[in-house]
Amino acid sequence: MPRLIPSLVLAAACLGGVTAAVAADSSAVQEPYGTAQFKSYSDIDSLKTLKVVWDFNFADPKSVGFVFNNVAALIKATEDYGPHGFHPIKVVIVSHGPEVVLWAKQNYAKYKDIVDRAASFAQQGVKFEVCRNDAAALGFKPEDLDGFVTVIPAGPYALTYWQNKGYAVMEPGATLPTKPFTEFNKGDTGKP
Numbered sequence: 564m565p566r567l568i569p570s571l572v573l574a575a576a577c578l579g580g581v582t583a584a585v586a587a588d589s590s591a592v593q594e595p596y597g598t599a600q601f602k603s604y605s606d607i608d609s610l611k612t613l614k615v616v617w618d619f620n621f622a623d624p625k626s627v628g629f630v631f632n633n634v635a636a637l638i639k640a641t642e643d644y645g646p647h648g649f650h651p652i653k654v655v656i657v658s659h660g661p662e663v664v665l666w667a668k669q670n671y672a673k674y675k676d677i678v679d680r681a682a683s684f685a686q687q688g689v690k691f692e693v694c695r696n697d698a699a700a701l702g703f704k705p706e707d708l709d710g711f712v713t714v715i716p717a718g719p720y721a722l723t724y725w726q727n728k729g730y731a732v733m734e735p736g737a738t739l740p741t742k743p744f745t746e747f748n749k750g751d752t753g754k755p
Contacts, residue, residue, distance in 0.1 A: 608646045619662055624674065625747070634684060638684075652688075656681075657694070659694035659718020666698075669751075694717055697718065701743050701754070
């Protein structure tokens with residue numbers, strides 16, 4: 564009988580090994596590429612300042628609210644992970660599409676949440692620039708727009724200017740070039 568116990572132990576060990584091998588095989592099939600790792604950029608502080616210009620040209624002005632989530636994520640990631648210089652991030656938003664109606668004082672009640680969020684970003688140093696051509700096409704003069712925006716000669720002009728100053732252009736979320744008037748901003752213009 565004493566010889567049977569070592570055999571049982573050996574058999575159990577072998578079965579355990581088979582079970583582990585089957586589990587490992589199963590895991591390899593379910594996770595053929597391993598597990599992701601979280602990392603930031605080890606050389607982020609060598610950049611000193613992240614500079615970005617956001618291209619806003621939205622058929623539906625309310626889309627700006629969704630893209631503000633990306634702006635907030637960028638600001639938060641910069642605070643958390645750097646760079647950690649004196650001015651770690653500079654953000655400019657160039658608005659040159661139908662969403663220009665957002666910045667009109669007359670539309671504040673309709674777009675209050677988005678405009679208040681924009682004003683909060685402006686207090687954090689985000690610059691808002693509005694295309695004079697689109698504003699005029701929509702019936703607005705500079706004095707009709709919120710005080711935290713600056714009216715610039717043209718959207719493409721501003722995007723080119725900032726890009727030549729070393730700012731990365733962020734286009735995600737911007738629609739294709741759009742006429743100033745869309746089904747989404749009817750009734751929000753300064754024109755009768």
